[in-house]
Amino acid sequence: MSKVRAIWQASLTATKRALSWNVDDMFPPSERFIYNFKSKEELKKWHLYSDSEYGGLSSAALEITDAGNEQSGGTGVFSGNLSLDVTDGTKWNISRSGFCGMRSKKFDGFIDLDPYDTIALKIRGDGRSYISTIYTENWVNSPGQMEDNSWQAFVSVPKHDWVVAKIPLAHYLPTWRGNVIEADIEMNPSRVVGMSFSVNAEGGVPGAQTGPGDFRLEIDWIKALRTQ
Template structure:
């Protein structure tokens, strides 16, 4: 796996040399097929004794004739008191994140924003980026960057999040130390709904339509 990752990184370097100016936007992830959805992992508070549920599945709502998916489920702030062998730290969260592949990273050099093509449900979601640490190195430490992702209820739209809007966090808390994101080595990308926001504290069902995620230039 590491060798394949090295070959891909080498090819990306050669592509940059031949074409130093990338396209205006680049599709990073789509949600049109079973293979697309297989690149993502669903997680909830259930493994910690919580009762939230979630799934990523094909949607009956297409966008301009293109198949889409839905990240849906139900947020619960209840704790399963009968759960044994699980240490409950917090409840009321669910999310999806890309599968991590050893030696493979997403590089968004040349772009300054991510565009999420989504159909909202009125809730405020969180976009997450997990990157290799500039100083320590990817084998020892990762940085987690977060930004709010809000889309109008019931309508497809493209939500553009400039990379400089993502804030460095640690276990859900904002890190006050000023730092710069490493755009060359993004380990994983995710979307979550957490009880830390007033929306999630309400509990109940949620459903976020997903068409694609792109790297773009917002001119920031």
């Protein structure tokens, strides 16, 4: 009798686990961490780029704050200097300089953000506006067109104070090498392959600081939210 009871209990436990898994699939949590910036290990998931790769003179760094501790961790600091100048004699015929960025390394597969409608960023800045980019799997399956789709939105970051900026996924526009494109396409949030932040010396939202010079963006975390 005890053996029968044990088999029944094991079957019941397995059924509960299966039901729990299905419920999670049907009703995912209202928020999902995508990145945090609590340790140097987390920063290794990102790499830097700037106009210096094409003859420009801008520079960027990504570091962890010293304020972190073993309990709470630190925050990431994306900082550097934006320059409109170019190196003398450069072989690159660049049309503009004065940009820097930090891009995540590709996920091992895809991140499915289909259950969510908003990207939330806990950030502290310098009065400049930054560009938040989401990369999704390319819609063109061609050997000559292998770049990821990119979707961009401006985020204005006030000076000094921590804010949680919320950007609806619907506000991200399709872009091609930094320029908004006129295309009748929609983001596929179930096939996200990476993200980035970038900053330009020129352009941005009205009222934001612009021009060459130093920049500094402090990042605590990035989440996906379901607000509806």
